[in-house]
Amino acid sequence: MSNVQHEKILELAEKYRDYTAENLSRLVKIKSLSKEEKEVMQELKQQMEAAGFAEVRIDSLGNVIGRIGSGKRILAIDAHMDTVDVGNRDNWQFDPFSGEIKEGYVLGRGTVDQEGGAASFVTAGRILKEMNFAQLAPDVTVYFVGSVMEEDCDGLCWKYIVEEDKIKPDVVICTEPTNLNIYRGHRGRMEIAVTFRGVSAHGSAPERGKNAIYMASRVCLEIEKLNDRLKTDDFLGKGSITVSEFVSGSPSLCAVADYARTHLDRRLTWGETKESAVAEIQEIINALPDVDASVEVLEYREKAYTGLSYGMEKYYPTWKLPEDHPVIMKGVEVFRELFGREPKVDKWTFSTNAVTINGFYNIPVIGFGPGNEVLAHAPNEKIPIEHLVNAAAFYALYAFKM
Numbered sequence: 001m002s003n004v005q006h007e008k009i010l011e012l013a014e015k016y017r018d019y020t021a022e023n024l025s026r027l028v029k030i031k032s033l034s035k036e037e038k039e040v041m042q043e044l045k046q047q048m049e050a051a052g053f054a055e056v057r058i059d060s061l062g063n064v065i066g067r068i069g070s071g072k073r074i075l076a077i078d079a080h081m082d083t084v085d086v087g088n089r090d091n092w093q094f095d096p097f098s099g100e101i102k103e104g105y106v107l108g109r110g111t112v113d114q115e116g117g118a119a120s121f122v123t124a125g126r127i128l129k130e131m132n133f134a135q136l137a138p139d140v141t142v143y144f145v146g147s148v149m150e151e152d153c154d155g156l157c158w159k160y161i162v163e164e165d166k167i168k169p170d171v172v173i174c175t176e177p178t179n180l181n182i183y184r185g186h187r188g189r190m191e192i193a194v195t196f197r198g199v200s201a202h203g204s205a206p207e208r209g210k211n212a213i214y215m216a217s218r219v220c221l222e223i224e225k226l227n228d229r230l231k232t233d234d235f236l237g238k239g240s241i242t243v244s245e246f247v248s249g250s251p252s253l254c255a256v257a258d259y260a261r262t263h264l265d266r267r268l269t270w271g272e273t274k275e276s277a278v279a280e281i282q283e284i285i286n287a288l289p290d291v292d293a294s295v296e297v298l299e300y301r302e303k304a305y306t307g308l309s310y311g312m313e314k315y316y317p318t319w320k321l322p323e324d325h326p327v328i329m330k331g332v333e334v335f336r337e338l339f340g341r342e343p344k345v346d347k348w349t350f351s352t353n354a355v356t357i358n359g360f361y362n363i364p365v366i367g368f369g370p371g372n373e374v375l376a377h378a379p380n381e382k383i384p385i386e387h388l389v390n391a392a393a394f395y396a397l398y399a400f401k402m
Helices: 003-015 017-028 038-050 111-130 156-163 212-228 274-287 326-339 385-401
Strands: 055-058 064-069 073-080 105-107 140-147 171-174 188-197 240-249 259-268 293-297 299-303 309-313 365-367 382-384
Touching: 003 017, 003 111, 003 326, 003 385, 017 038, 017 105, 017 111, 017 385, 038 055, 038 064, 038 111, 038 140, 064 111, 073 111, 073 385, 105 111, 105 385, 111 140, 111 382, 111 385, 140 156, 156 309, 188 212, 188 274, 212 240, 212 259, 212 274, 212 293, 259 274, 274 293, 326 365, 326 385, 382 385
Parallel strands: 073 140, 073 171, 171 365
Antiparallel strands: 055 064, 064 140, 105 382, 188 259, 188 293, 240 259, 299 309
């Protein structure tokens, strides 16, 4: 593209500054927990239609998918529309669902994580439409995806999009917050349950039984030690594991516990797999005397707001692209041309839909989103409008460079 076209994208992104902020404000005012996204999806669909997208539809899982262009090269831009809840409202200095636009920010739950990305890509779509993208880039299709249930099950939405909607892009831009940096990977994760089987006995004679709580406690202490010796990757950092839940049961409070169950949050760095992570826990169990336990990777299966039941295993693979990958280098080029400086290329701390997009389907992903990830899931979430403007410009220019 010529410098004139770059300048036109920046000019339009700035022209629609208030439009972008107001669109985000309308989204934030609608509470949209996982499996409860219907109203926010209807609002996003209306925004896409008003922006002049060629096609906008809602699939059977509830994802909103807008399209501009009809070429063979496919770019998708993804933003999940579900949010976590607000937690303790006493920690908020403003109404989490006000959507207030104040002092250069849009305020409220979901502004950063991550409806801000959707507001920016709606504007990007409007820019592409006004710049005759379909005529200037006839070989490219851009899908704009407002996805569901990410907070509950990362990547489930994209499993559906690839396997059921039969959309498999050449490149995906993940609009999770990056503070306008370019991200190229993050650790994977998995959810593991360990179930312990004891034998109950009267509490007055515990030696007659086998206490499942004691079994589980010994294993938990070894898991704590395991965390210290997990692998480290120079880019992604160290793998980690923690016990996030411990429950037990017995015939009565006057009896030896014959049941215990722990939930493990396992973060996987490069080179760690589902199989290796399960084997580590099994080795701990096998090395301890008198422990009767089983290890399982959990499943997620829930009904979307559409009523469709869908699921997947709670294993979310680690992924990263090389810094010199063409998709990343193109992002650096786009950033440099728009903003006249070098971007920071980094990684997310948390997990995203890329665990499925790249981790399972090997589709190249580049992360670029408005907002600072430190505000994700935190009180007083807010996003700079300047970030929304710059993200819209980035998405539009990246599409032209496909």
